Amino acid sequence: MSGLFPFHGGLKTVRHKTESNQQPIRWSALPHRLTVPLRQHIGAIAKPLARAGERVLKGQMIGQPDGYISAAIHAPTSGKVIAVEQQPVPHPSGLPDWCVVIESDGEERWVERQAVDYRRLHPSEVRNRLRSAGVVGLGGAAFPSAVKLNPSGHAEALETLILNGAECEPWITCDDRIMRERAAEIIAGLHVIAHLLEPREVLIGIEDDKPEAIAAMVAACAGTGFAVRPVPTRYPSGSVKQLVKLLTAKETPVDGLPVDVGVQCFNVGTAYTIYRAIEFGEPVISRTVTITGHVNQPQNLEVLLGTPFSELIAQSGGYRDGVERLIMGGPMMGFAVHDDGVPVTKATNCLLAASAAELAPLRPVMPCIRCGACVDACPANLLPQQLYWHARAKEFDKAQDYHLFSCIECGCCSYVCPSHLPLVQYYRYAKNEIWAQEKEKQKAELARQRHQARLERLEREKQERDAKLRQKRPRHARWRWKTRLTKPSRPIAPRRLRPRPNQRLKLASGAIESPCTLKR
Ligand code: SF4
Ligand code: SF4
Known part of the structure; x- marks a missing residue:
């Protein structure tokens, strides 16, 4: 542990790594149909650029980033767009989202690609390239990397x-x-990141249960000045704030980001996609996915984004008997999907076919006994039982006072709770409720602003009409003044009385006469 700074809490868990890490990565088979979600990242959904019936090339942009925190989406293969519509996507809510559905032509024809020498470009151009390539964090968060690679928002130079x-x-x-x-x-991708951020030191944290990976990375780092730091195998050492603490001793503020303490963090998979984007001009159209658990051939596949989960399960020998759930992600932070036809996205790092043996056994839930075990286990230094009480009582303001949104949903508290309370589910419920309330508030505010804008527009139009009338009135008044002074050249009464067709006029006697009567 020398040179390392252990974080509070965490767990020793069973690893189950050898099931899938013995074979090299293989390319998955090209699917007949790919369903590519336009939202595969944190931030605004990409704007669709392709229409049904259009032919697209492999790597062609089919979704444009919409705003600063957004990411581009590309066609994973060449073929025909058969629909742009809402489809089921892998999300805990189970709700559908907008997707571009592509029927593969099997030709894999690439769009034109261009490699660049990042050292000759202005940093903003390099960031734009990565933004256009749809690079996001592949560790699971899928945050747009171009935003993290922009140091201009931070006054302090990056330390680590x-x-x-x-x-x-x-x-x-x-x-x-x-x-x-x-x-x-x-490491080539890491050079690009270091070039943009100019940190004082570069550290590579790898859990010490991966000796082959550590050896390979040490060899690749030779002569670069980058340092590989094996860290103890303790969950959740791969969570960003915990890894920052482990490697630098710095505590990220409860409601802050590592960059607030001079540290920025990227996943190894992200560095690899940055390398592909710069060296080959390739956008992110695939990622490595672990398919493991109760399948016949656990393995790692390089998978085109948009490939249905069910095809990956089939290519891994199919489900073994007794599978109860298919989980995207790991057993601690992942979530069960409602349908194995949903597609792989940039955030899909693992498919775990879980049987009862892999899942926590269903145990009776009992009242909280205030033992404090959850507090000892929480790596985010929170008070999980307080969060639980307030989430359960729907006291969401109080839950936020206890930093609900700093909970990384690692599940350590639930894992150790002797009362078997599903604590993380309460936190997710509270977060979803707060987001929903926030959305409602935003909607109400938008409606209020629209109503106010309408009232202002009506008032403005009224004032403009009044101003026009005021401008007209003097001329009208002058005309009337003149007419009063001037003697009319001929009597006007007969003109006024000239009948129009079908007009009925009242005569002095009071009888109503038709125009024909008058003519007579
Ligand atoms: S571990 Fe469970 S029982 Fe103990 S204090 Fe936390 S919530 Fe309560
Ligand atoms: S799930 Fe949240 S509250 Fe529970 S241990 Fe993890 S960070 Fe702490």
Whole structure:
């Protein structure tokens, strides 16, 4: 542990890594149909650029970033767009989202690609390239990397750049395999990141249960000045704030980001995609996915985004008997999907086919006994039982006072709770309720602003009409003044009385006469 600074809490968990990390990464088969979600990242959904019936090339942009925190989406293969519509996507809510559905033509024809020498470009151009390539964090968060690579928002120079190869969740081994097989490319991507951020030091954190990956990365780092730091195998050492603490001793503020203490962190998979984007002009159209658990051939596959989960399960020998749930992500932080036809996205690092043996056994839930075990286990230094009380009582303001949104949903508290309370589910419920309330507030505010704007517009139009009338009135008044002074050249009464067709006029006697009567 020398040179390391242990974080509070955490767990020793069963690893289950060897099931899937023994084989090299293979390319998955090209699916007949790909469903590519336009939202595969944190931030605004990409604007669709393709229409149904259009032919697209592999790597062609089909979704444009919409705003600063957004990411581009590209066609993973060449073919025909058959629909742009809402489809089921992998999300805990189970709600559908907008997707571009592509029927593959099997030709894999690439769009024109252009490599660049990033050292000759202005940093903003390099960031724009990465933004256009749709690079996001592949550790699971899928935050747009171009935003994290822009140091201008931070007054202080970056002290430490961390490359995260910890991969602490049980069962997941995709990062382990890419470090073993693509270490030189990852380090090339790390050079691009270091070039943009100019940190004082670059550290690479890898859990010490991955000796092959550590050896490969040490060899690739030779002569670069980058330092590989094996960290103890303790969940959740791969979580950003915990890894920052482990490697630098710095505590990220409860409601802050590592960059607030001069540290920035990227996943090894992200560094690899940065390398591909710069060296080959390739956008992010695939990622490495671990398929493990109760399947016949657990493995790591390089998968085109948009490939249905069910095809990956089939390519891994299919489900074994007794599968109860398919989980995207690991058993601690992942979530069960409602349908295995949903597509792989940039955030899909693992598919875990879980049987009863892999899932926590269902145990009777009992009242909280205030033992404090959850407090000891919480790596985010929160008070999980307080959060639980307030979430359960729907006292969401109080839950926020206890930093609900700093909870990383690691599940350590639930894991150790002797009362078997599903604590993380309460936190997720509270967060969702707060987001929903926030959305309602925003909607109400928008409606109020629209109503106010309408009232202002009506008032403005009224004032403009009045002003026009005021401008007209003097001329009218002058005309009337003149007419009073001037003697009319001929009597006007007969003109006024001239009948129009079908007009009925009242005569002095009071009888109503038709125009024909008058003519007579
Ligand atoms: S571990 Fe469970 S029982 Fe103990 S204080 Fe926390 S919530 Fe309560
Ligand atoms: S799930 Fe949240 S409250 Fe529970 S241990 Fe993890 S960070 Fe702490």
